Amino acid sequence: MSTIQISAADVNKLRQQTGAGMMDCKKALTEANGDFEAAVDYLRKKGAKVAASRQDRESNEGVVIAKATADGKRGVVLELNCETDFVAKNADFVALGNKFADIAIEKNPATLEELLALEVDGVKVSDLIIDNTGKIGEKLGISKYEVVSGDKVVPYIHGNYRLGVLVALNQDGAGVEEAGKDVAMQIAAMNPVALDKGDVDQHTIDREIEIAKEQIRAEGKPEEMVEKIANGKLNKFYKDSTLLNQEFVKDGSKDVRKFLDETSKGLTVTAFKRVQLGA
Numbered sequence: 001m002s003t004i005q006i007s008a009a010d011v012n013k014l015r016q017q018t019g020a021g022m023m024d025c026k027k028a029l030t031e032a033n034g035d036f037e038a039a040v041d042y043l044r045k046k047g048a049k050v051a052a053s054r055q056d057r058e059s060n061e062g063v064v065i066a067k068a069t070a071d072g073k074r075g076v077v078l079e080l081n082c083e084t085d086f087v088a089k090n091a092d093f094v095a096l097g098n099k100f101a102d103i104a105i106e107k108n109p110a111t112l113e114e115l116l117a118l119e120v121d122g123v124k125v126s127d128l129i130i131d132n133t134g135k136i137g138e139k140l141g142i143s144k145y146e147v148v149s150g151d152k153v154v155p156y157i158h159g160n161y162r163l164g165v166l167v168a169l170n171q172d173g174a175g176v177e178e179a180g181k182d183v184a185m186q187i188a189a190m191n192p193v194a195l196d197k198g199d200v201d202q203h204t205i206d207r208e209i210e211i212a213k214e215q216i217r218a219e220g221k222p223e224e225m226v227e228k229i230a231n232g233k234l235n236k237f238y239k240d241s242t243l244l245n246q247e248f249v250k251d252g253s254k255d256v257r258k259f260l261d262e263t264s265k266g267l268t269v270t271a272f273k274r275v276q277l278g279a
Helices: 009-019 022-031 036-047 091-108 112-117 125-136 177-189 202-219 224-241 256-263
Strands: 062-067 074-082 143-147 152-158 165-170 270-276
Touching: 009 022, 009 036, 009 125, 022 036, 022 062, 036 074, 062 091, 062 112, 062 270, 074 091, 074 152, 074 165, 074 256, 074 270, 091 112, 091 125, 091 143, 112 125, 143 165, 143 270, 152 177, 165 177, 177 270, 202 224
Parallel strands: 062 165
Antiparallel strands: 062 074, 074 143, 152 165, 165 270
16 A cells, blocks of 8 residues: 555646546555556546546537526626537537536626636536546537626527627617517627727727728729728728627618617617637
8 A cells, every 4th residue: 555645636636637536536646656647547447537638639619508697687608618519419518518507697707717616516617527528538628708797688599509699788678688689690690899889999990991001002092092091991890890880680771779779769789799619
């Protein structure tokens, strides 16, 4: 029997590497006299499903889950990844994604780090991911997590869990949820870069102006006209790429801002999040 002391930190480290159970990891380290590589071999020889061999794998498949609280005041969207489309379509894997979203809805973590640190029945979410890595046999992980709050938050999942959207609105009443769903579908389809003109970051504005100027010069326009035409192209960018100014996909005669105001006077979007698998 080895006299080497196996610390909780060592056990946890092996568990993080392999996904094997805590007691199995402790026994493996004890049998291997603290040698991690030998401990992994011990686990494999004993038939444990280890995650160590998955650490260099790409996990670009998975599901995107979007949910709102029962009162509709807060929503979460997360991306749970795996290695293959086969696993991503498995009902148990989708249920796992929903479980993590339910935990987020219940506990209200502000960041992905806070979500991973939450405990469920005494087990951290990060450890649950490791456990399921061992069970499923593929590298798993939550790569994205977003939170939105508002008077009414509408979640939307598109394309068999390939894309999720949250829309926060400034009102909650008749027709608001349906309008929010329409706007969520707009966001899924049109992928706006920002809510309104004033929300576009300066880097993006500078880039669009520079591209426009180069295009105008290439067309042979006089230099004195370049600035004016570039600003016109920037306004076209705002119309195409900012949510409230986009042409409403269900009725091209109006923009999203007008559609919302016609649904309920003063109704508007206060925030949105769009998470696409692998993007």
